[in-house]
Amino acid sequence: MTMKKNLIDFIDISKSYDGNLVLDEFNLYVRENEFVTLLGPSGCGKTTTLRLLGGFETPDTGKILFDSVDITNLPANERKLNTVFQKYSLFPHMSIAENIAFGLKISKKSKQYIEDKIKYALKLVNLDGFEHRSVDSLSGGQQQRIAIARAIVNEPKVLLLDEPLGALDLKLRQNMQYELMRLKEELGITFLYVTHDQEEALTMSDTIVVMNQGYIQQIGTPEMIYNEPENAFVADFIGHSNIIDGTMIEDKLVEILGVKMACVDEGFGKMTPVDVVIRPEDVELVKPEDGYLTGEVTSLIFKGVHYELDVMANGYEWLVHTTQYVPVGTQVGIRVIPFNIQIMHKPESSDEKAVEIDE
Amino acid sequence: MNKWKRQLLAGPYLIWIAGFILLPLIMIVYYAFTNADGGFTLEYLAEIANENNRKALLLSVELGVVCTVVCLVLSYPLAMILNGLNIKNQSFIVFVFMLPMWMNFMLRILAWKLLLSKNGVINTALSFFGLPGIQILNTPAAVVFGMVYDFLPFMLLPIYNSMARIRKDWLEAAKDLGANNLVIFFRIIVPLTVSGIISGVVMVFVPSLTSFAISQVLGGGKVLLIGNIIEQDFMQGMQWNAGSGLSFVLMIFVLISMALMNSFDKEGEGTAIW
Numbered sequence: 001m002t003m004k005k006n007l008i009d010f011i012d013i014s015k016s017y018d019g020n021l022v023l024d025e026f027n028l029y030v031r032e033n034e035f036v037t038l039l040g041p042s043g044c045g046k047t048t049t050l051r052l053l054g055g056f057e058t059p060d061t062g063k064i065l066f067d068s069v070d071i072t073n074l075p076a077n078e079r080k081l082n083t084v085f086q087k088y089s090l091f092p093h094m095s096i097a098e099n100i101a102f103g104l105k106i107s108k109k110s111k112q113y114i115e116d117k118i119k120y121a122l123k124l125v126n127l128d129g130f131e132h133r134s135v136d137s138l139s140g141g142q143q144q145r146i147a148i149a150r151a152i153v154n155e156p157k158v159l160l161l162d163e164p165l166g167a168l169d170l171k172l173r174q175n176m177q178y179e180l181m182r183l184k185e186e187l188g189i190t191f192l193y194v195t196h197d198q199e200e201a202l203t204m205s206d207t208i209v210v211m212n213q214g215y216i217q218q219i220g221t222p223e224m225i226y227n228e229p230e231n232a233f234v235a236d237f238i239g240h241s242n243i244i245d246g247t248m249i250e251d252k253l254v255e256i257l258g259v260k261m262a263c264v265d266e267g268f269g270k271m272t273p274v275d276v277v278i279r280p281e282d283v284e285l286v287k288p289e290d291g292y293l294t295g296e297v298t299s300l301i302f303k304g305v306h307y308e309l310d311v312m313a314n315g316y317e318w319l320v321h322t323t324q325y326v327p328v329g330t331q332v333g334i335r336v337i338p339f340n341i342q343i344m345h346k347p348e349s350s351d352e353k354a355v356e357i358d359e
Numbered sequence: 360m361n362k363w364k365r366q367l368l369a370g371p372y373l374i375w376i377a378g379f380i381l382l383p384l385i386m387i388v389y390y391a392f393t394n395a396d397g398g399f400t401l402e403y404l405a406e407i408a409n410e411n412n413r414k415a416l417l418l419s420v421e422l423g424v425v426c427t428v429v430c431l432v433l434s435y436p437l438a439m440i441l442n443g444l445n446i447k448n449q450s451f452i453v454f455v456f457m458l459p460m461w462m463n464f465m466l467r468i469l470a471w472k473l474l475l476s477k478n479g480v481i482n483t484a485l486s487f488f489g490l491p492g493i494q495i496l497n498t499p500a501a502v503v504f505g506m507v508y509d510f511l512p513f514m515l516l517p518i519y520n521s522m523a524r525i526r527k528d529w530l531e532a533a534k535d536l537g538a539n540n541l542v543i544f545f546r547i548i549v550p551l552t553v554s555g556i557i558s559g560v561v562m563v564f565v566p567s568l569t570s571f572a573i574s575q576v577l578g579g580g581k582v583l584l585i586g587n588i589i590e591q592d593f594m595q596g597m598q599w600n601a602g603s604g605l606s607f608v609l610m611i612f613v614l615i616s617m618a619l620m621n622s623f624d625k626e627g628e629g630t631a632i633w
Contacts, residue, residue, distance in 0.1 A: 056531055076534040089532040093550045102546075103536035154536065 004031040006068075007157065007190055008053065013062035015048055022048045024214045026062070030158075030192060035184055037193045037201040040211035041237070046194045049211075050160050053192065054083045067157070081158040082151035086166055088143040090135045096122075096146055097131035103154040121149035124183065141172045148183070158190045165200065177203050198238050202226060210234050231344055235277040240319055242283070246276040246343070254343060257314035259293050263341040275344040280308070280321040282340035291333020297326050387610075390603030403604025412588055412605060416612075419584040422499060423568040426506040430514040430563045431556065433507070438519040438555075439548075453519060460512045468505050468576045475501060475577070497579035505573040510566060514559035521555030522548070557620045565613050585609055 008030040015023040023045045030036050038046035051057045053064060055076030063072040071079060082103070090099050097118050104114045122128050125145035130138075138146065144164055151159055161180075165173045181204055184191050195201055201208050202222040210217040210225060210233075218230040229235035232243050246256035251266035256276050268274060288294040295313025309320040313334055326332060394400045406412055441452055459467060474480050475496045482492035495501045525548060533543045571586030578584075585605065592602030 054531075054535060056534075076531070077537045077539055083532070083535045085528050085532055087526070087528055089526070089528040091529060091533070091547065102533070102538075106537040106542060150536070 004033065006030070007032045007034075007066070008192070009065040009068075010049070010052075011063050011065065013049075013052065013059045013064070015045075015052065015057065015059050022214050023052075023059075026214070026216070028209060028216065028219075030190060032157075033188055033190055035181075035191045035193065035204060035206045037195060037205040037208050038211055039195060039198060039201040039208050039237070040217075041196055043213070044211040045214040046196075046211050047162060050083070050162050050192065050194050053158075054081070054160055055079050080156055081160060082154050082156040083160040083162065084144075084147050084151050084164045086163045088140075088147045090143055090146055090150070092135050094135070095131065096127075096133050096135070096138075099135070099146060100150045100153055102150065107154070117153045121153045124152070124186070125149045125179070141168050141176065144168065144176065145179070148180075152183070152187060152189075156189065158192055159187075161191060161193045163195055164193075165197075166195075173200070180204060202238070210237060212237075228342060229277060229344065232275045232277070235275075235342070235344070240280055242278045242280065242316075242318055244276045244278070244316060246274050248272040248274050248343065252338070254341065257293065257316055259314065261292055261336065261341060262338040263343060264338050265341075265343040268343060268345075273346050275346055277342040277344060278336055278340060280319040281306075282336055283311075283318060283320045283322075284335040284337075285309075285311070285320060285322055285324060285326060286333040286335050288331045288333045291335050294331060294333050297328050297330045297332060300326065300328050387603045387606050390600050391607040394600060403600045404608060406601050406604050407608045411583070412585070415583050415585045415588050416609075418499070418582070419568050419586065420612075422503055422506070422574075422584065423564050426503050426510065426567040427514075427560055427564045429503065429507050430511050431560065433511060434514040434518050434559065435552075435556075438515060438522050438552075441519055442522045442525075453516075456515060457512050459508075464509050465572060465576075467509065468573055471501075471505055471508065472496065472576050475504075496577065497581045499578070499582050501577040502574045502582050502584075505577040506567045506570060509573065510563040513562040513566075517558035517562065518552055518555040521552040525551050553623065557623055561617055561620050564616060568613065568616070569609060 006029040008028075010026055010028045013023050013026040014021070015026075022043075026045070026049065028049075038049055040046050048057065052059055055071075055074060055078075059072065063070050065071070066079070066081070091102065094102070100118045100121055101114050104117060109117070118131060119128075122130055125148055127142060127145055127149070130142070130146070135143065135146075144167075147164070148159075165176050168176060177200060180191070180193075193201075193204065202225075205222055207219065208222055208225045209219050212233050218225060218234045220228075225234065226238055229238060229241075235241045235243055244256045246254050248254050248265075248268040248271070249260060250270050251268075252263055254261055254263050254265075254274065254276060293313045295311045295318065297309055298312050298317070299310040301308045303321075306321045306323050307325060309322060309326060311318040311320050311332060311334065318334060320334075391403055392399055392401070394402065407416060437456075441449065441456075444452065475493070476482075477492075477494065477496070485492050495504065529547060529551075530543055533547050538546065569586050571584060571590045574582045574584045574587055575590075578587075586609075589602050589605050589609070592598045592605065596602075
């Protein structure tokens with residue numbers, strides 16, 4: 001297997017603001033032509049990471065390599081990457097064409113080249129003919145696309161995107177997600193994307209970096225992150241989950257809420273305390289006598305594709321997604337097939353405990 | 360009926376406008392175009408061509424331009440520094456700069472006369488340290504000095520306001536696209552503060568062009584501005600027609616300069632300030 005080479009390396013980066021540690025000994029690499037998403041709640045350090053790479057902040061310690069060259073102290077205007085800002089940040093006193101041409105004029109490209117580039121970029125973001133419009137006359141979604149066009153005409157090796165879809169409505173956001181994926185394919189450049197929206201991350205990314213409180217919680221493909229969360233934080237942050245205290249009795253057998261269940265995990269040792277993650281869509285509702293445990297439906301919400309139920313069983317409120325209609329008050333049995341029971345180590349050190357979601 | 364009653368509330372102000380703004384204006388125009396016998400004439404408008412008057416007008420324009428340029432050169436960097444200060448009480452600092460405006464401007468000018476006089480505080484202090492004294496009182500330099508001192512806040516405030524509206528992320532975006540500080544200054548900051556500059560220029564140039572009190576106190580009667588001549592026509596010579604003629608011409612000058620400035624201000628934001 002040939003490895004693509006690292007384009008960006010963060011090495012032992014620490015950064016604090018007013019004594020608050022935002023990033024602690026942060027290490028991450030990004031390979032060429034990868035769509036990497038930094039995902040986490042606000043304050044997890046994801047935006048700081050992006051701003052460090054963009055050159056708007058300097059780390060307290062550590063260094064950043066770009067194409068194996070140390071760029072830690074290189075000013076933002078000399079870095080070969082471009083940013084799409086959360087607030088679009090189009091220049092209000094310039095037309096759309098002038099906005100897009102801004103970077104090209106600075107690098108002293110020829111008039112013809114600039115004109116061609118503007119045309120090309122507007123076509124790429126599906127806004128042909130918008131050259132002479134003013135920034136104010138554009139909707140949020142259109143402004144965001146111009147911001148992307150303004151960044152990519154400079155042919156950066158990396159495009160940094162700081163929650164670029166955060167201010168758009170749901171429908172537009174979904175459309176833009178597909179547009180971004182298409183753009184990435186067409187341009188063949190690296191995307192480093194910051195978001196707190198797990199769905200967005202799962203849809204677009206090649207690699208997701210889940211962060212919390214300045215630490216990386218897990219790095220992996222969307223499938224890995226969703227199906228095999230490494231700890232309770234990841235499991236909870238990526239979609240809604242049932243996270244239950246359990247004890248690993250032996251290989252392939254776990255006890256939760258006083259019930260022994262078969263699972264597929266091994267190597268945890270005997271009688272080890274663990275966290276057990278069961279996705280709401282993996283909980284099967286059966287007749288009370290057929291279930292591992294029985295409970296009562298306490299709430300029912302229609303969600304379109306499925307119903308969202310709370311089932312009180314053995315002192316735990318289970319979150320269940322099902323297409324069946326089960327009225328509140330019904331006695332049901334709960335079953336989970338072994339493959340869908342995900343076992344995770346309990347956090348050991350106090351450091352790891354700190355990463356648990358605080359609500 | 361209700362609508363009528365509400366409109367009546369504007370009455371006092373309308374009377375005020377009619378009595379103290381419109382009527383005097385009409386009178387100035389009337390006097391400007393008539394002679395002592397009430398006959399129509401352009402003679403008094405032509406007075407501006409008279410050598411003394413022409414000189415005074417030119418000097419007024421000259422000092423007005425110098426004062427405006429000095430105010431701009433002082434205010435712009437100051438506004439940038441104030442805006443760049445990373446402190447919570449930014450508005451307090453701006454307030455400190457505005458504070459002198461709360462004192463009567465004649466008082467301040469009289470104070471400067473004392474400070475600048477031959478045996479005044481400044482010269483006493485300078486000679487104490489063995490430095491040569493400054494003798495600028497009763498020269499155009501002193502008049503410009505007084506005008507700058509008085510009108511500086513009118514330049515600073517609109518520029519500061521327009522600068523405060525520049526979002527930090529615009530500057531970051533410019534930097535991200537490869538702009539160095541020079542490019543950011545000329546392509547982003549200056550264009551986005553044009554409306555503030557125009558407001559400031561108008562608000563400083565117009566009063567300095569028409570000022571007569573400052574030149575009287577700090578110029579000691581030796582610096583004759585067009586305002587001083589008009590004042591003399593009215594107060595000493597009782598030549599209302601001549602004074603009105605010159606006032607009318609001066610008014611045209613002011614209107615032209617304002618129209619010129621506003622033509623630079625595409626967005627029309629600057630006019631909102633005054």
